Structure formats: C-alpha cells, structure tokens
Amino acid sequence: MIHPHDEEDPLQPHAHDPNPTPPSDDPTITLILPHGRVHLITLADLKALPETSVADCYIVSTGHGTSGPFTFTGLALPDFVQSYVPAGWSHLEIVSGDGFGSRVMAAEVTAARPALPFLLAYGINGRALTRQEGLVRLIVPSERDDAMRQVKWVGEIRVRP
Ligand SMILES: Nc1nc2c(c(=O)[nH]1)N[C@H]1C(S)=C(S)[C@@H](COP(=O)(O)O)O[C@H]1N2
Ligand SMILES: [Mo]
Numbered sequence: 001m002i003h004p005h006d007e008e009d010p011l012q013p014h015a016h017d018p019n020p021t022p023p024s025d026d027p028t029i030t031l032i033l034p035h036g037r038v039h040l041i042t043l044a045d046l047k048a049l050p051e052t053s054v055a056d057c058y059i060v061s062t063g064h065g066t067s068g069p070f071t072f073t074g075l076a077l078p079d080f081v082q083s084y085v086p087a088g089w090s091h092l093e094i095v096s097g098d099g100f101g102s103r104v105m106a107a108e109v110t111a112a113r114p115a116l117p118f119l120l121a122y123g124i125n126g127r128a129l130t131r132q133e134g135l136v137r138l139i140v141p142s143e144r145d146d147a148m149r150q151v152k153w154v155g156e157i158r159v160r161p
Contacts, residue, residue, distance in 0.1 A: 011093055011103040013148050017063055020132075022153050023097030027135050029120075029154055031084055034161040041084065041157075046120055046136065049083055052076040053123075054116055057139055059147045072139045073123030077109050080120055085159050093158040094138050094151050102138060102149040116141035120154060 008014065029046075031039040051073055058068035085092075092109075095101030104118060119139040122129050129135040134152030143149050 010099055011095070011101045013100070015062065016100070016148055018061055018147070019098050019100065019152075021098075022131050023155065024153075025131060027122075027131065027153075029136060030156045032156065032158045033086065034089065034159055039084065043122060043136065046075045046080075046122060049075050049079055051123075052079070052117060052119060054119060054139065054141045057141050058144060059150060060144060062146050070124050071126070072119055072121040072129075072137075072141075073126075074119040074121035074136070074139065077104065077118040077120065081109055088161060089159045091160050093156075093160065094154055095156045095158070096151050096153045097155040098153065100151055102140075102151050104138075104149075114142075 027043050029041040031041055033039070052075070053071055053073040055071045056069045057072050058066055059070070060066045081089075090106055092104045093101060094104060108114075109118065118141075121137045121139045122135055124133065129137060131153070136154045138149065138151040138154055140149045
C-alpha cells in the first residue's frame with residue numbers, strides 16, 4: 001500500500017516503476033569505504049575474480065510481469081567483500097546513478113555462504129549482460145515476489161560501519 005505522505009527510503013522502495021534507461025554508459029563502480037577512501041572498480045576488475053553462476057533466477061516486475069528463468073553470472077557478493085571490503089562493516093548501500101538502490105546487511109552476505117549468493121552480475125544465459133539490461137546488476141536470486149532489490153547499473157557501493 002502506498003501512503004502519499006510517506007517519504008520513501010530509496011534503498012527500500014515499496015513500489016516502483018522500473019527505469020528502462022541506463023543513467024550512463026560506463027559500468028565502473030565507485031566503492032566508498034567507511035573512512036571516505038574511494039576505489040574505482042572496473043568491469044575488468046570484477047571479471048578478474050572467480051565467477052559464480054546462479055540458475056533459475058527470475059525478474060518479477062509487478063508492472064510488466066515476470067521474465068526468466070535466467071542464469072546470471074558474476075562476482076558473488078561474499079567474494080566481492082573478501083577482496084574489497086575491510087572487516088567491521090554492517091551493511092552495503094548498492095546504488096545506481098538513477099537513484100535506485102538496495103541495502104544489503106552483512107548477515108545476508110556472510111552468515112554461512114548462502115546457496116543462492118547475491119551477485120554483481122555481468123553475464124546472463126552464457127553471454128555478456130548489455131548495459132541496457134543492467135550491467136553491472138545486483139542479482140538477488142531469492143527475490144521472487146518483486147525485483148526491487150535487483151539494482152540495474154550499479155554505480156556506487158557505500159560500505160557502512
Ligand atoms: N537502477 C535501477 N534498477 C532497478 C529499477 C530501476 O528503476 N532502476 N527498477 C527495479 C524494478 S522495480 C524492477 S521490476 C526491475 C525490472 O528489471 P528489468 O528491467 O530487467 O525487467 O528492475 C529493478 N531494478
Ligand atoms: Mo518492479
């Protein structure tokens with residue numbers, strides 16, 4: 001239910017018309033660490049780490065219905081964290097240049113490596129994900145009622161203490 005007077009948290013939207021248009025052409029991700037240190041992470045950087053594929057993923061749009069199943073390929077979030085995020089963080093804010101984003105808690109990433117890991121995806125069904133399709137896209141395989149955590153065009157990852 002939408003209450004017009006609520007200020008909606010852009011990292012936890014309740015309803016959303018998906019944006020079809022990439023905010024830019026560049027898939028580079030800006031990583032912002034808790035003390036303000038910034039790293040640029042290119043697509044090549046992501047691909048240099050071991051890749052993970054997750055089958056039977058669906059993108060369930062409450063507006064235009066369900067697409068899938070897809071096999072998404074990318075860097076699993078536990079592997080991303082291991083390589084890029086120093087210990088002592090509580091959550092990640094994974095946001096796109098269009099303002100859409102998702103908050104991912106440390107427990108979701110690290111509490112026993114899940115069978116269905118979140119991915120920073122750059123592949124779909126054995127081919128490269130296009131920018132139009134969301135490159136680099138956050139995939140949340142367990143999300144089946146809607147797709148409101150599956151951020152297209154990840155542009156910034158903010159690490160919160
Ligand atoms: N950056 C960004 N990611 C987004 C959205 C958006 O508007 N911007 N919409 C979300 C919603 S509500 C849906 S249903 C899906 C739609 O994904 P699709 O365009 O691949 O079907 O993207 C999700 N990720
Ligand atoms: Mo949606």
